Amino acid sequence: MSDFGLIGMASIIVAGLTIGIGSIGPALGQGRALAQALQAIAQQPDEANTITRTLFVGLAMVESTAIYCFVVTLILIFANPFWAAVQS
Amino acid sequence: MTLSPDDVALFALGPWTVTATLAYSWVVMALLVVASALVTRSLTTAGGDLGRGQNVLEALVAFLLDQIREITNQDPEPYLPFVGTLFLFIVTSNVLSVVPGFEPPTGSLATAAALALCVFVAVPAFGIRKLGLRAYLGNYLRPTPFLLPFTIIGELSRTLALAVRLFGNIMSGSVIAVILLSVAPLLFPVVMQAFGLLIGVIQAYIFAVLAIVYIASGTEAQERTARARKEEAGS
Numbered sequence: 651m652s653d654f655g656l657i658g659m660a661s662i663i664v665a666g667l668t669i670g671i672g673s674i675g676p677a678l679g680q681g682r683a684l685a686q687a688l689q690a691i692a693q694q695p696d697e698a699n700t701i702t703r704t705l706f707v708g709l710a711m712v713e714s715t716a717i718y719c720f721v722v723t724l725i726l727i728f729a730n731p732f733w734a735a736v737q738s
Numbered sequence: 739m740t741l742s743p744d745d746v747a748l749f750a751l752g753p754w755t756v757t758a759t760l761a762y763s764w765v766v767m768a769l770l771v772v773a774s775a776l777v778t779r780s781l782t783t784a785g786g787d788l789g790r791g792q793n794v795l796e797a798l799v800a801f802l803l804d805q806i807r808e809i810t811n812q813d814p815e816p817y818l819p820f821v822g823t824l825f826l827f828i829v830t831s832n833v834l835s836v837v838p839g840f841e842p843p844t845g846s847l848a849t850a851a852a853l854a855l856c857v858f859v860a861v862p863a864f865g866i867r868k869l870g871l872r873a874y875l876g877n878y879l880r881p882t883p884f885l886l887p888f889t890i891i892g893e894l895s896r897t898l899a900l901a902v903r904l905f906g907n908i909m910s911g912s913v914i915a916v917i918l919l920s921v922a923p924l925l926f927p928v929v930m931q932a933f934g935l936l937i938g939v940i941q942a943y944i945f946a947v948l949a950i951v952y953i954a955s956g957t958e959a960q961e962r963t964a965r966a967r968k969e970e971a972g973s
Contacts, residue, residue, distance in 0.1 A: 700808075703947065710944040714899045717906035 653736050661733065665726040672719025679712045742909065743841035744848060763843040766831045798826075802946075809947065810954040816867075817953060820860055824853060825946035832908060832938025836931055842938070845908040847901065854901035857949045858893070865956040877956070900948060907941045 651659075687705040691698050746758035777791035788796070802822050806814035828844055835842040843849045865874040878889050911934040918927045 703805075703808075706940065706944055707947055707951065710903060710941075710948065714903050717903055720906050720910065721902055 654733075657730065657733050657736060661726045661730050665723040668719050668726070669723045672722075673716050676712050676716035680709055683708055683712065742846050743843060744846045746841065758841045759843045759846040759849055762831070762834075762841055763849065765840075766827060766834065766843065769834075770826055770830060798822075805947065806950055809950045810958070812954070812957070817864070817950060820856075821946050821950055821953075824856070824949055825942055828853070828904070828945055829939055829942035832942055833935060835908070835912065835938065836935060842908050842912070844904055845912055847905045850905035850908075851901040853904070853945070854897045857900060857952060858897040860949070861893075861952050861956045864953050868957045874956070896952065900945065904941055904945055907937055911937055 683705065687701055690701050694701075743758035743762065747755045748758055748761050749756055773791075774795070777789075777795055780789065781792060782788065799818070799822070802818060802825065803814045806817050806821060810817065831842045831844045834840050835845075844853075862874060865877070878886055911930075914930055915927055915934065918930055
């Protein structure tokens with residue numbers, strides 16, 4: 651198989667693996683955080699504002715790992731440096 | 739399919755190419771300035787009849803002041819211009835993405851990185867203005883000087899995360915819209931667009947809140963150390 655096809659194949663397979671495996675952790679973590687926050691709001695409805703704000707900030711923090719995976723996937727598919735080197 | 743508005747060249751201005759990112763940033767800036775100028779030209783303190791624009795702006799400023807005060811436990815006034823500008827710019831450009839033909843400038847890594855760099859510079863700027871250069875730099879050596887490299891790496895990586903988070907969320911919104919248009923062009927993209935609006939507003943809020951949190955963490959820690967030093971000197 652040519653270098654071109656090999657790089658394309660490897661990129662696509664690894665891109666799928668990256669986003670697939672990389673989303674597991676953040677998804678579980680976000681689900682846990684959300685469940686805890688809902689429980690906290692149910693127990694203390696008066697504090698809903700503070701809890702919601704903290705929840706959003708926390709979710710954003712957790713989410714960033716998933717976004718790193720997403721960016722790596724996009725780089726592999728759309729801006730692959732090795733592919734560009736072979737093409738030129 | 740274009741991945742970033744940086745790749746879309748709209749027109750040439752002399753030797754420079756004006757990309758969609760740049761042009762639409764100007765559009766957002768012009769919109770904000772003109773709208774604010776129109777509203778603030780006829781401000782009134784007469785009770786009862788405030789007018790729509792003034793109501794919106796007052797609610798917005800009060801909301802921002804409240805949020806900043808709750809997070810920092812300080813007087814919110816010095817932070818309002820910086821954080822409010824970030825929030826307004828990001829929220830306007832994200833919400834305008836439902837307008838056909840408009841590419842949100844925040845969906846470009848260049849814009850997101852520029853905004854994150856503003857926060858990166860603002861944290862020490864606010865810290866130094868609050869407590870002076872010595873106390874701020876001394877803060878890096880606490881609790882031990884061995885942690886200095888990790889503190890610096892932490893500051894850099896949180897700036898990177900701030901930029902990539904905004905860019906990733908907004909860009910994925912427009913990419914998903916394009917993909918859905920080719921798969922299920924009827925009705926379904928509208929739902930995702932509505933969802934994208936929600937994401938856009940939440941991301942703007944998160945960006946602003948994180949900026950305040952970083953600024954507050956800088957200034958508060960210094961306040962504590964300065965107070966401790968003063969007490970030591972006094973005792």
